[in-house]
Amino acid sequence: MARTNTRFVEAFNEILTLCEETGIGGAMPSENALAAQFDVSRTVVRGVLARLFDEGIISGTGREKLIQRLPTPADQMQGPPVLLTIEELEGKFLDWVLRMDVPPGTVLNVAQLAKEFSVATHTLQEFFSSLSRFSIVARRPRGGWELNGFTPDYAVELSDFRTVLELNSVRHLVELPPQHPIWAKLDKLEADHRELLQRIDTDYHDFSVLDEAFHAAINGVVTNRFVKEFQNIISLVFHYHFQWNKSDERTRNEAAIHEHLAYLDGLRSGDMTRAVDAARAHLMTSKQTLLNSLRVNSHTG
């Protein structure tokens, strides 16, 4: 029970290596020096030293700690299995929902999912709590969680919200001065798009990465933490959905490239109305694609 001793085990093994390098008869550095070197607290260092003494690897307690024998591989400690952190969980969870095609309304079993994802139940709880801000999951009346899931309603609202944010970015972008780095970035993106168009027959799958880079570039001109936070969740959802909607992928992607090129022309025209219209057109298509992808995977038909 209580927290894992991963830090202790890692520090122990590292200090074991240090003992080996120093050699028999060598003196151990001070506790403070060790703590600083391995980025752990002195408490951990003292724990390691105590164990080294017990194992007969170092002698003396206090200031004079000399190495008595070289450590053997058997002295290495085996740590507990490393759990994922909450940050690493996001992709895994969305992937699970889409890959397993978990229907909206499903009750999420925290204990079981925690095992499946190899995280602490506690981590999963926190993660759900933060996801509940985006209505992807919801708390059930007396404990537990439920997947709200990606209903068509959800897709429409997410796309609409994305459109609001991206049109705002576009309005900012158009007014940027010619020396702003965004213009060079857009030129590079156009080249990449045209290049992919050349080899679209075989490499249409590469579009997904380009799409993300394209939208990230446009939205990158707005430096706002709320926009960025949402951008994260939006690109996550779109990314995973596209990964699972294989129908018409080639045609879809080729069409999207052409839309992106028109979008780029619009941005560079300096004409606000033209830019916004091109953006709106592309975002509308994206919304339709997301909706279609839901329909393909849907349970109700």
Place this chain on the structure above:
Amino acid sequence: MARTNTRFVEAFNEILTLCEETGIGGAMPSENALAAQFDVSRTVVRGVLARLFDEGIISGTGREKLIQRLPTPADQMQGPPVLLTIEELEGKFLDWVLRMDVPPGTVLNVAQLAKEFSVATHTLQEFFSSLSRFSIVARRPRGGWELNGFTPDYAVELSDFRTVLELNSVRHLVELPPQHPIWAKLDKLEADHRELLQRIDTDYHDFSVLDEAFHAAINGVVTNRFVKEFQNIISLVFHYHFQWNKSDERTRNEAAIHEHLAYLDGLRSGDMTRAVDAARAHLMTSKQTLLNSLRVNSHTG
């Protein structure tokens, strides 16, 4: 240890009342009936019945459970102190931050705060995790939480984001047909504003409520869960800040009423440009007020 038996205690006391109403010699309903009536599981009901039997209030076990004696006030059970739920925490936390003037960068002590707010530490953790999506708090490298707080940067970005969302609402609103209920709502709001203007000298404090209703009405025309979620956090932050910025309150509020009236005129003019400009003007003032309120309370001067 383990979860509180609040539900058991409440069910017990309610069923005690039922015993009293039924009277000596009366028969208890079935376990299922009791569970349904008091909205608890059969497990709880069985626990209650067992205790009633132990106390000698009912006789027999199984199908025939008769009331033996009337319960006395001493039979009532005393439940554990009720903890707040995560939903009730939001306001309390923001209130604490602003009232105590907690500076950005403060390390938040989960154990201590949990006591202060009378919630489980676990609940506070989840709450922080969900707040971290809005960058109000951040996870520290090796456990623990830190208040990012309401720096001027934060205020600027929050206000800008609010502006993006509200201008989007305005663009929708202007295009709504005359029979849409929003127009009646706006008429009512105008009347309320004019009425408050009459008694502004004494009741300037009432503006805060009106302000929230005003913006809620405008943003209410967009039915989007993401917009709504953000609206919540935005109005929370603005609400608490205004509550603590007492300087010039009367003048500020009177000026804001006039801006609201101009905003209303803009909305009803049917002229998109005029409506958007009026909205933008008011939102800009709001942003300045929020920034000033930060400056007044700031530590650095």
Place this chain on the structure above:
DNA sequence: GTAATGTTTATTATAATAAAAGACACACCG
């Protein structure tokens, strides 16, 4: 007097656990 070690305290992350919900199977009664 400085740098090291020894001691104590505070705080977090996790495992253990009581409460609650719910599933299953059998018993009773018309």
Place this chain on the structure above:
DNA sequence: CGGTGTGTCTTTTATTATAATAAACATTAC
């Protein structure tokens, strides 16, 4: 025998107790 009720057991959650860690403070050695 069908339906209602109870006994038993399993599953799952919310909370607490606790080991691991960090960090502050006190003491000793050179």
